[in-house]
Amino acid sequence: MNNEQAIMEQLDHLGQEIAVLTDSARSLRELRDDLSPRVNETVQALIVQLAELEADFRTEDLVSLIKNMLRSVRNLTWSLDQLKNLIDFMRTVEPLLKSAVPQTIFYLDQLERGGVFQVLSHLLVVLEKIADTYTPEDIEQISDGLVNLVGVAKKLTAPEALNLLDKMAEVPAKVDLSQAKAVGPFGMIFALGNPEVKQGMGVMLELTKGLAVLKNGTPETEDK
DSSP states (O other): OHHHHHHHHHHHHHHHHHHHHHHHHHHHHHHHHHHHHHHHHHHHHHHHHHHHHHTTOOHHHHHHHHHHHHHTHHHHHHHHHHHHHHHHHHHHHHHHHHHHHHHHHHHHHHHHHTTHHHHHHHHHHHHHHHHHHSOHHHHHHHHHHHHHHHHHHHHHTSHHHHHHHHHHHHHHHHOOGGGOOOOOHHHHHHHTTSHHHHHHHHHHHHHHHHTTHHHHSSOOOOOO
């Protein structure tokens, strides 16, 4: 009986294994049945695509491509090394970009709120009008003139020049032209008795001496 029981247990075990194999085979058969249409569709699509390339594809071109790749293995290796270095660089710079990009956006937003971009857009419009109105030769001449004007402006920023211009700017506010009357030679002689007229004449003489630079380039020195 013991032998018969052992045989029966082995048969049961074999039956279970056969059932498992049967289930696996059934699953594979179902998978095959499910994939067969998809595989057929893929193969047909691939055949259609290859048929479109048949007219342009040549075996010689493929062989030439493989030869060029084999000849350029060193260049390809160098390119891959450079790509690796670029990736390492991007990984290193990424934390900086994460902090710099928001700051840049904030700064550009501040410029936009301040109207800087609007001013630049109007400036571009002005430049377009200048380009439409003047020739390149005229613009070159204007640029040379602007350089000279900058030199003049630099001279006007000297403390003495700024002091003189500041005082001259106060003159119109102190002059009442409604009180101006016609003055003849005798009137001018009598006016010289006024201290302010005397000071004004002195200033005019000093300015007249300085005007000599308009002719000679440098003021002439008096003979001693």
